[in-house]
Amino acid sequence: MNRLILCFLIFTINLSLYAQNIVDKEGAVVRSDTLQKKIYLCFTGHEYVDGFEHVLSVLNKQKIKGSFFLTGDFVRSNEDLVRDITKQGHFVGAHSDKHLLYCDWTKRDSLLYSETQIKEDILQNLRALKKLDIHPKHFMPPYEWHNKKVVKIASQLNQITVNYSSGTRSNADYTTPDMANYISSDDILESIYSYESFKNMNGFHLLIHPGTSPKRKDKLYLNLDGLITKLKKKGYQFSKF
Numbered sequence: 295m296n297r298l299i300l301c302f303l304i305f306t307i308n309l310s311l312y313a314q315n316i317v318d319k320e321g322a323v324v325r326s327d328t329l330q331k332k333i334y335l336c337f338t339g340h341e342y343v344d345g346f347e348h349v350l351s352v353l354n355k356q357k358i359k360g361s362f363f364l365t366g367d368f369v370r371s372n373e374d375l376v377r378d379i380t381k382q383g384h385f386v387g388a389h390s391d392k393h394l395l396y397c398d399w400t401k402r403d404s405l406l407y408s409e410t411q412i413k414e415d416i417l418q419n420l421r422a423l424k425k426l427d428i429h430p431k432h433f434m435p436p437y438e439w440h441n442k443k444v445v446k447i448a449s450q451l452n453q454i455t456v457n458y459s460s461g462t463r464s465n466a467d468y469t470t471p472d473m474a475n476y477i478s479s480d481d482i483l484e485s486i487y488s489y490e491s492f493k494n495m496n497g498f499h500l501l502i503h504p505g506t507s508p509k510r511k512d513k514l515y516l517n518l519d520g521l522i523t524k525l526k527k528k529g530y531q532f533s534k535f
Contacts, residue, residue, distance in 0.1 A: 316497070320402075321445035322435075322455040328497040332533040333525060335360040335500055336458060338434060339368045340393040342505025345515040346375060349504045350382060352519045358532040359384050363434035366391035366419040369426065376426055385534040387430035388453065391418035397441045405443055413447050420451065432456050432535045438465060438501065456535065458501035461493070462486045465501045467514035479514045483521065490528060 316325035326334060337349060337360055353360050362379050364386060369376050380386050390396075396412050398404040405412065416433065423430060433453035435444055445455045458465055463485040469476040489495070504515050522532070 316459075318457070320440055320442050322440055322457045324457050325459045325499060326456075326497045326535075327533070330531075330533075331494075331496055331529055332531045333495050333498050333500055334533055334535065335502065335522075336363065336434065336456075337361070337502055337504050338363045338389050338438070339503075339505055340365040340389065340436070341368075342503075342507065343368070343372055343375070344506070344508075345504040345513060346372075346379075349502075349515050349518060350379065350384075352522070353384070354382065355519065356522050356526075356532075358522065359534040360532070361385040361387065361432070361534045363387045363389035363432075364423075365389045365393050365436070366422040367393065369419070369422040373426060376423075376428070380426070380428055385430070385432070386423065386428050387535065388416060388419040388423060388433045390436035391415045391422070393436045395437050395439065396435060396444050397439060399439070402441050403443075405441070409443065409447055412444065413451065416448060416451055416453065420453075434458075456499065459495075459497075459499045461489045461498075462500070464514065468503050468506050468510070470507050470509040472509065479512045479517055482514055483517060486521065487524070490525070495525070495530065 314327055315323050316328060318324045339362065362384055364376060376386060392415060394415055395406055398406060431454055433448045433455055434457060435455060438457055440455060440457065448455045463477055463482045466475065466477045467482055502515055506513060
């Protein structure tokens with residue numbers, strides 16, 4: 295075989311292996327299967343439950359599966375709903391037990407709770423899921439905020455830490471009009487479509503909150519059907535963890 299062709303094949307194979315996942319500097323997987331035109335729809339839940347039935351009906355209509363990361367408090371308060379999510383074939387994973395802010399917003403390497411407290415908080419979440427015969431391997435940290443220590447603690451519990459992909463504003467769909475950082479659903483959707491146009495969303499972890507404060511009337515999840523339809527027309531498929 296021509297040496298140049300052989301080198302090209304080796305380079306291509308190495309690139310394929312390397313490009314599967316993107317891991318951030320803290321150790322969390324923030325993008326998956328980057329060579330595949332697939333989007334991972336991620337949903338987190340803790341306090342509010344208003345949009346879950348709507349989201350499930352849209353996923354069922356679109357015949358796709360999503361990934362739901364739920365706190366222990368959410369699981370214990372909504373056992374029938376969680377069973378239904380699992381029964382429909384979606385992924386259900388841990389999101390902490392009490393939705394504690396594990397690490398500082400500004401001093402990211404600083405934990406706000408002891409390692410023992412954080413480990414026990416995740417364990418309680420996993421126990422709530424185990425009660426429903428759910429045994430996940432992926433964990434999304436509360437507030438979608440983590441550091442190397444949180445990732446290490448989760449790994450000691452056989453949990454792979456994943457988080458949303460940056461680049462769009464979908465994670466701001468929890469904001470309410472009285473907040474300085476409030477952003478409308480139209481602006482969030484524009485951020486998603488703009489990002490996709492200029493880059494791509496291969497392996498993108500797209501985060502949406504199915505439950506938000508009653509003070510936010512402009513619910514992003516109500517736009518989920520149109521969003522999925524538009525991304526499908528761009529050639530994307532959808533996957534779960």
